[in-house]
Amino acid sequence: MVAATxxxxxxxxxxxxxxxxxxxxxxxxxxxxxxxxxxxxxxxxLRLQLGSAGERAGAFxxxxxIILVGFIALLIAGxxxxxxxxxxxxxxxxxxxxxxxxxxxxxxxxxxxxxLRPQAATPGKMALGLRVAARDGGRLTSEAIFTRNxxxxxxxxxxxxxxxxxxxxxxxxxxxxxxxxxxxxMLWTGIFLFFPLFNxxxxxxxxxxxxxxxxxxxxxxxxxxxxHDASERLARFDFSAEQAAAYGVKELQVLExxxxxxxxxxxKAVADRIRGKIGWATGPEEWDVDxxxxxxxxxxxxxxxxxxFGHRRKDKFDKA
Amino acid sequence: xxxxxxxxHRFRAEREADxxxxxxxxxxxxxxxxxxxxxxxxxxxxxxYRAVTSSLSVARATSLDASLIAYLESLxxxxxxxxxxxxxxxxxxxxxxxxxxxxxAVQSLWKETSVCALIFLVxxxxxxxxxxxxxxxxxxxxxxxxxxxxxxxxxxxxKKVLYDDDSGHLLGAFAIFLFTHNAxxxxxxxxxxxAFGVPTALLMAQQGLIMGAMLALYASRGLGWEMxxxxxxxxxxxxxxxxxxxxxxFRIGVAVGFPGEKSRIDAASxxxxxxxxxxxxxxIMLVVAGLLEGIGRQTIHLDWARYAIAGTxxxxxxxxFYLPRPGRVA
Numbered sequence: 301m302v303a304a305t306x307x308x309x310x311x312x313x314x315x316x317x318x319x320x321x322x323x324x325x326x327x328x329x330x331x332x333x334x335x336x337x338x339x340x341x342x343x344x345x346l347r348l349q350l351g352s353a354g355e356r357a358g359a360f361x362x363x364x365x366i367i368l369v370g371f372i373a374l375l376i377a378g379x380x381x382x383x384x385x386x387x388x389x390x391x392x393x394x395x396x397x398x399x400x401x402x403x404x405x406x407x408x409x410x411x412x413x414x415x416l417r418p419q420a421a422t423p424g425k426m427a428l429g430l431r432v433a434a435r436d437g438g439r440l441t442s443e444a445i446f447t448r449n450x451x452x453x454x455x456x457x458x459x460x461x462x463x464x465x466x467x468x469x470x471x472x473x474x475x476x477x478x479x480x481x482x483x484x485x486m487l488w489t490g491i492f493l494f495f496p497l498f499n500x501x502x503x504x505x506x507x508x509x510x511x512x513x514x515x516x517x518x519x520x521x522x523x524x525x526x527x528h529d530a531s532e533r534l535a536r537f538d539f540s541a542e543q544a545a546a547y548g549v550k551e552l553q554v555l556e557x558x559x560x561x562x563x564x565x566x567x568k569a570v571a572d573r574i575r576g577k578i579g580w581a582t583g584p585e586e587w588d589v590d591x592x593x594x595x596x597x598x599x600x601x602x603x604x605x606x607x608x609f610g611h612r613r614k615d616k617f618d619k620a
Numbered sequence: 621x622x623x624x625x626x627x628x629h630r631f632r633a634e635r636e637a638d639x640x641x642x643x644x645x646x647x648x649x650x651x652x653x654x655x656x657x658x659x660x661x662x663x664x665x666x667x668x669y670r671a672v673t674s675s676l677s678v679a680r681a682t683s684l685d686a687s688l689i690a691y692l693e694s695l696x697x698x699x700x701x702x703x704x705x706x707x708x709x710x711x712x713x714x715x716x717x718x719x720x721x722x723x724x725a726v727q728s729l730w731k732e733t734s735v736c737a738l739i740f741l742v743x744x745x746x747x748x749x750x751x752x753x754x755x756x757x758x759x760x761x762x763x764x765x766x767x768x769x770x771x772x773x774x775x776x777x778x779k780k781v782l783y784d785d786d787s788g789h790l791l792g793a794f795a796i797f798l799f800t801h802n803a804x805x806x807x808x809x810x811x812x813x814x815a816f817g818v819p820t821a822l823l824m825a826q827q828g829l830i831m832g833a834m835l836a837l838y839a840s841r842g843l844g845w846e847m848x849x850x851x852x853x854x855x856x857x858x859x860x861x862x863x864x865x866x867x868x869x870f871r872i873g874v875a876v877g878f879p880g881e882k883s884r885i886d887a888a889s890x891x892x893x894x895x896x897x898x899x900x901x902x903x904i905m906l907v908v909a910g911l912l913e914g915i916g917r918q919t920i921h922l923d924w925a926r927y928a929i930a931g932t933x934x935x936x937x938x939x940x941f942y943l944p945r946p947g948r949v950a
Contacts, residue, residue, distance in 0.1 A: 340673060340696075340700050340704075341704070342670060342673045342674075344673040344674075344676055344677055344696065346693065346696055346697050346700060347693060348697065397796040397797065398796075400796055400797055400800050401796050401800065404800040404803070404804070408803070408804075408807065418649065418650060418702070418705060419650055420701070420705075431701070433701065435889070437704075438704075439704065439705065440705070441893065442713065442900070443721075443893050443894075443896030443897045443899075443900060444892075444893050444896060446896045446899060446900050447892045447893060447895065447896035447899070448892075450807050450810055450811055450896070450899060451811050451814070453804075453807050453808050453811040454808070454811040454812060454814070505814060508885060508888055508889060508892075509814065509872060509888050509889060509891070509892030509895075510889060510892050510893060510896065511889030511890070511892065511893060515697075517694070517697055517698060517701065518694055519694065519698070520687075520690055520691045520694040520695075521691070522636070522639065522640070522643075522688070522691045523687045523688075523691070525629050525632060525685060525688070526685075527626050527628075527629060527685070528625075528626070528629045549684055552684055553684070553686045556685070556686055556687065557686075560687065597626070600626060600628075600684050600685070601626050603684055604626060604627060604628050604682065604683065604684055605627075607681075607682060607684070608627070608682060
């Protein structure tokens with residue numbers, strides 16, 4: 301059954317050749333440009349979804365806050381340790397060295413440490429349901445992780461330093477030439493900073509060099525089957541064949557969404573629309589939810605039956 | 621419509637237990653407890669994963685329950701990352717790195733390494749000659765790095781720097797300071813290679829200028845030989861590491877500029893991974909250099925001993941990286 305992939309998935313022989321440019325592939329899903337075809341060795345297309353620029357920035361901000369808090373905590377711990385050791389130079393120097401080492405590791409190895417773990421994600425990425433993956437579908441190697449994070453040096457720390465320098469220079473009232481060089485520096489680093497926005501795969505420079513990308517790997521819970529739920533309670537609803545054939549897959553999935561959200565006003569509006577369309581007379585004590593659930597079950601039953609015979613009715617305008 | 625039992629629901633009911641089992645096992649493994657999974661459970665994961673990918677294919681073809689398909693997609697993705705994720709043990713990875721990956725990666729960078737070393741040497745020699753002709757160049761080249769070691773300083777104070785055992789300081793602390801500083805510089809050197817290697821070349825030349833100017837200062841006071849020992853005991857390792865970092869940066873710069881047969885992106889990522897191996901090694905070398913500088917140099921004051929250590933480390937590094945040995949892919 302492995303070969304029976306969805307209609308959009310390509311066969312094994314359509315796998316991309318090694319030299320193919322990544323920018324030339326047609327989008328898998330025209331409505332969502334961040335979905336990528338990703339065929340596993342089992343021949344199943346996982347349709348990975350890339351993390352959007354906003355999510356990436358959010359994850360990074362979370363991590364940056366964690367690092368900053370770490371710096372401050374270390375600073376406080378260092379100062380209190382130095383005063384506890386007494387203020388002779390040896391103790392102070394010892395604490396200073398430990399602090400230096402700790403901040404160095406925090407700055408350079410925070411990301412590397414977390415991305416080397418099985419989750420391949422920092423706490424910030426985990427919070428947003430992201431993870432790092434190798435672009436070619438192979439294993440995520442430690443050198444790739446090192447490379448993608450070493451590039452942060454020019455992507456993040458250099459702009460940060462330049463901002464600090466610019467701010468300090470404006471404080472002391474430096475001459476305009478230096479201000480210009482800071483501006484040029486900002487432009488140069490801005491290219492790196494906004495690099496992810498200028499390519500389809502939302503790659504940082506580090507991602508590009510390491511051959512990685514950041515994908516969504518959310519944990520989803522298995523929700524109840526709405527059709528099954530309806531079939532037990534709502535056998536009294538009896539739709540005719542024409543009534544059950546009023547819509548296609550697109551409408552079915554909108555209906556599924558509406559039923560899962562259970563917003564009373566939307567339910568009422570949708571129920572009224574469907575009743576009008578199929579000419580359904582509202583019976584006594586008929587709840588909108590019950591009607592919609594029953595109709596969902598009937599519609600899905602009809603569409604899935606047609607699907608088994610090879611007809612996928614896209615939407616209500618599809619006459620197939 | 622009496623028979624509302626959908627085929628897609630029966631499909632789900634038959635397989636749901638397997639899916640939930642895989643979900644539970646993955647949750648356990650992802651919490652970092654892969655070691656605590658029993659052998660039986662570990663063997664089950666790939667089987668269940670394949671069952672889920674098969675379910676996903678069937679569901680896409682026959683079911684119209686969008687949330688079910690989304691669930692299976694996320695479960696299959698998690699399973700994929702676990703089943704095809706890195707699984708070699710840490711110890712194996714570390715030994716492989718030292719036995720094969722690191723020396724091979726460094727060896728294959730020999731062209732870039734030579735170019736970097738050449739830039740560095742030319743800058744050193746040029747700075748030496750220029751400062752010898754005109755002392756005014758010294759301040760331009762060394763600037764704030766001099767810390768009082770300039771032409772205004774007395775020979776005595778200059779000599780004191782070379783043999784000061786820093787009894788007031790903790791040697792370990794000094795070593796840590798030097799290591800963090802140098803590692804930051806070399807990571808910077810590497811990362812800047814992305815801009816076609818130009819900033820990396822500038823940084824390499826700058827390091828060479830500083831060293832050449834300092835050598836000229838000490839040589840003018842007749843302390844050239846002593847300065848050499850002071851510098852080389854750790855400098856052999858440290859400069860080698862910085863040169864390798866520059867070479868790794870160059871490799872990326874060249875790949876971005878001249879991708880050859882591959883697409884630019886593919887060439888860049890191939891070079892990036894390769895250079896990443898070298899960079900992990902560079903950090904290790906800098907730890908060694910920091911120890912030699914912070915502890916070795918402050919405790920060993922004999923010039924010939926300093927030179928002996930420098931010579932030994934250089935021989936060791938060179939033979940480790942470049943010596944042909946059995947089972948090595950050139």
